[in-house]
Amino acid sequence: MSILKVFEPKILIPWILAMGFGIFVGGIPGLTATMAVALIVPISYYMDPLAGLAMILGVTFTAIFAGDIPATYLRIPGTPASGAAVLDGYEMSKKGKGALALTLDLICSAIGGFIGVLLLILVAPFLAEFALRFTNFEYFWLGVFGLSMSAVLTRGNTIRGIISAVLGLLISTIGIDITTGYPRFTFGNVELMGGISFIPAMIGLFGISEVLKHVRDRRHLMAPSISEKMSVSFKKAFPIVWKNKWTILKSALIGTFVGALPGAGADIAAWVAYGVAKKTSKNSEEFGKGCEEGVIAPTSANNAALGGTWIPALVFGVPGDTVTAIVLGAMLMYGLKPGPLIFQQSRHIVEGIFFIALISQLFLLLIGYFGIKAYKGVLRLPRNAVLIMVAIFSIIGSYAIRNSFFDVYVMIAFGIIGFIFELLKVPLPPMILGIILGPMIEDNLRVGLIKTGGNFIPFLTRPISAVLITLIILIFFGGNILRLIGRILRGGRRNG
Amino acid sequence: MRRDGNLIFGVALISIAILVMVEASFFPKFVVSGKRLPGPAFFPTILSIILIISGFYEIIMALLGKRFSKPPRPFLDYLKDWGIQNVLILLFMLIIYVPVIKLLGFILGTFIISLLLMVRLKAGWIRSVIVSIALIIVIVLLFEKVFKIPLPEGVFGIKF
Numbered sequence: 001m002s003i004l005k006v007f008e009p010k011i012l013i014p015w016i017l018a019m020g021f022g023i024f025v026g027g028i029p030g031l032t033a034t035m036a037v038a039l040i041v042p043i044s045y046y047m048d049p050l051a052g053l054a055m056i057l058g059v060t061f062t063a064i065f066a067g068d069i070p071a072t073y074l075r076i077p078g079t080p081a082s083g084a085a086v087l088d089g090y091e092m093s094k095k096g097k098g099a100l101a102l103t104l105d106l107i108c109s110a111i112g113g114f115i116g117v118l119l120l121i122l123v124a125p126f127l128a129e130f131a132l133r134f135t136n137f138e139y140f141w142l143g144v145f146g147l148s149m150s151a152v153l154t155r156g157n158t159i160r161g162i163i164s165a166v167l168g169l170l171i172s173t174i175g176i177d178i179t180t181g182y183p184r185f186t187f188g189n190v191e192l193m194g195g196i197s198f199i200p201a202m203i204g205l206f207g208i209s210e211v212l213k214h215v216r217d218r219r220h221l222m223a224p225s226i227s228e229k230m231s232v233s234f235k236k237a238f239p240i241v242w243k244n245k246w247t248i249l250k251s252a253l254i255g256t257f258v259g260a261l262p263g264a265g266a267d268i269a270a271w272v273a274y275g276v277a278k279k280t281s282k283n284s285e286e287f288g289k290g291c292e293e294g295v296i297a298p299t300s301a302n303n304a305a306l307g308g309t310w311i312p313a314l315v316f317g318v319p320g321d322t323v324t325a326i327v328l329g330a331m332l333m334y335g336l337k338p339g340p341l342i343f344q345q346s347r348h349i350v351e352g353i354f355f356i357a358l359i360s361q362l363f364l365l366l367i368g369y370f371g372i373k374a375y376k377g378v379l380r381l382p383r384n385a386v387l388i389m390v391a392i393f394s395i396i397g398s399y400a401i402r403n404s405f406f407d408v409y410v411m412i413a414f415g416i417i418g419f420i421f422e423l424l425k426v427p428l429p430p431m432i433l434g435i436i437l438g439p440m441i442e443d444n445l446r447v448g449l450i451k452t453g454g455n456f457i458p459f460l461t462r463p464i465s466a467v468l469i470t471l472i473i474l475i476f477f478g479g480n481i482l483r484l485i486g487r488i489l490r491g492g493r494r495n496g
Numbered sequence: 497m498r499r500d501g502n503l504i505f506g507v508a509l510i511s512i513a514i515l516v517m518v519e520a521s522f523f524p525k526f527v528v529s530g531k532r533l534p535g536p537a538f539f540p541t542i543l544s545i546i547l548i549i550s551g552f553y554e555i556i557m558a559l560l561g562k563r564f565s566k567p568p569r570p571f572l573d574y575l576k577d578w579g580i581q582n583v584l585i586l587l588f589m590l591i592i593y594v595p596v597i598k599l600l601g602f603i604l605g606t607f608i609i610s611l612l613l614m615v616r617l618k619a620g621w622i623r624s625v626i627v628s629i630a631l632i633i634v635i636v637l638l639f640e641k642v643f644k645i646p647l648p649e650g651v652f653g654i655k656f
Contacts, residue, residue: 028638163509163550170516170543177536182524184536185516208590215586216579221617384617385627388610391586395593396635400645405594412590419583424505442539449534 003348003355011051014044015356018055019062019363023371026066026078028397032199033063033079033266037323041330049334049349054356056330060323061360064266064302065109065368069375072101072295074390076207080198081266081302083432084274086206088287088294095290099372103237104292105299106368108248110361111241112300115252116259116307117357120314132312134261136448137459141468142261143441146268148475149275150430158476160426168434169441171196178439179446191406198435200398200411205428207394208415211387213422221384240292247277247293248300255301259308265323266302266309271433273301279478307357314338314350502561506554513547516540582617589613601650606632 005011018040025036036059044052067078072089085105092101134142147169151161174185175195186192215221241248251273258269277297278287287294306323313324331338336346343350379386398411418428452458459465474481517540526535574580589609597605607628614624639645 024638159550159553163547163554166543166546166550167512170512170540170547173540173543180524180526180536182536184523184540185519212583212586215582215617218578381627382619382623384619385614385623388613388617388619389627389631391590391613392606392610392631392635395590396639396647400639400643403645405598408594409591412587415590416587424501426505446534446538450528453531454533 003351006050006054006352006356006359010048011054014047014051015054015058015360016363016367019058019360019367022059022062023066023367025059026063027069027371027375028078028393033060033067033081034323034326036060036063037326041326041333044330049331049336050352050356052330052334053327053349053353054360056323056327057353057357058360058363060306061109061113061303061357061364062367062371064306065106065299065364066371068105068109068299069102069372072098072105073375073379074207074386075210076390076394077202080202080432080436081270081305083202083267083429084270084298084302085295087274087429088289088291091288091290092292092295097290099376100233100236100240101292101295102372103233104240104295106365106372107234107237107241108251108296108300109303109368110364111248112252112255113303113306113364114358114361115249115300116256116304117354117361118307119253119256119304120307120310120357121354134464135462136444136451137462138464138468139261140441140444140448140459141465141472143437143444145468145472145475146271147430147433147437147441148472150271150433151427152275152475157425160424161430164421164426164428165430165434168431168436169438170434171201171431172435172438173442178443179450191404195439196410196435197401197407198432199401200407201414201435202432203394203398204411204414204416205418205421205432207390208412209418209422209428211391211394212415212419214383214387221382221387241296244293244296247281247296250280251277251297251300252304255304256308256311258301259305260311266305267436268433269305269308270298270302271429274298275475279475310353310357314342314353500558502554502558506551506558509547509551509554513544513551516544516547520544585616586613597648597650599650601652601654602647603632603636603654604650604652605648606635 006015021040022033022036026033037056040055040059041052044055047055063079064081067080067082068085068089069078071077071082071085072093075086075090077083077086089098089101089105092098147165151165152158172195174192176183176193183193254273254276255266255269258272259265274287274294274297277293278284281287281293283291283293309324310327313328328338336342336349381389394411394415395408398407399405401407417431421428421431448459449456460469520537520540523535523537526533526538575584589612593605593609596609599605600608610628610631611624614627615621619627636647640647
């Protein structure tokens, strides 16, 4: 069977429609790529397996990119993977460069996605094997590493970043304790048993707090939400992309690797890539102020992570994130068995998946271009109207996740917290990451300690753990260590 | 004001941490084969200790920091501010939004709340009506028709 079969109308048409649908879902805060895939799967039940898989792949790539559109224009991440995109994308938008930020986003998403898929094809078995060597100890440090990155690297002082992250971790402890089944901090409220869902929290912290901030300012209310004249221009973006080629490559490699770790998806990949880009950049002080590298790094990583998440899913049948967890179910539904044997038993399907994933990056450029244009059209309305639309969409988006009005109140509460934190200059991203990574950090810490009978030493002595601990120390003290070494070297030269 | 804000923030962090520790002290112990292992209180207690240290840090920094020369405005002055009134009105509307749409249904409830808020923010009556209707149509089509998420119909049972 030729892989060109993917261009037959019965595959091509649903594939492209699903990609358009992904732009729509990803661009609406509260609706995630996971939700889009969950909606696609039942539709694809009676289709050719390749058509179904093309729809799933297409919708995830476009949804993850589209999450950056409201993150850039409204400071509301459309999907959790766009959390890091609010930092510099939104700052660029405030300077009238939102369209440029999104063009960079689009191109780098496609390149990142392409690299991620290439790595999936080339090194899938090796990477998956390495990821499987991670135990509770390494996962604990990986979570702490991601959290440290966000605490140090977001704008504002590091102590406030740590406070925000710790508060996020504390919020994540609300609900039933997985190890013992004991309800913690629920105060008899049934709705709190399942914990605080991070999506309404994220919409509140970033969206409602922003709406509250803007309604205070009479002058800005009458102006259009985006006043920039600049349109989406690939011509302007390509030289910037070329200038930052190493950042893209580095971020895509990080994204693929993080994506390949079960449980660590596109959201963590974006934060880690942003952190590494900031630490290694010559213009690190520009990060968080609307710098192009700050847009490029997370977006290259989050789309590359999608390729990475397929590595353990395809090779070992272990999902890399929630999307691939649904994909595994879908594959079983299509009569396919994920695992090492799939490469022999259903070789044409695997080749088809790889080919579709690569071609999806080209389609992403085209569909994403129209997506940005459509979103910009809506945002030409005056800010006062857009702010109310955002508030109502935030409420409905929060409700839609679990059909729960309780989540709406959670979203409003986090909106107030976000508003107060912004006044106090406490960074918000570490809190969200704390809520997301909290269960992973706590479970791995406790399970690890239970395994060792309460002994913490094994957390420090394993080789991969040691590497992660060193990286965490470097995040906090790397600058000071470098300065100290520089001073010693200069002193030595003077004495010599 | 900034110094006072930071001071309150520090005190709030310590208060939250103490409340968490008190609540966590009631959690059951996790004992396996006679050996006490990290239970449900373990992680929140560690986090509380970090918060207490951070709270003291905030308080010390606030006390060491400069107080702004401008005296704080009286509380009632804040309430007369058009922008702060907007914040309070918006919050109030968001809080009552759920009971309103449960009672009147999504379409009517959203129309009223969206219209009132847009008019308050000086969007103009005509634009407010048009944008509110457009917003409702988009949400109903997307959420109810495409995603099959039921939106409240209220006591009047109004639906598309």
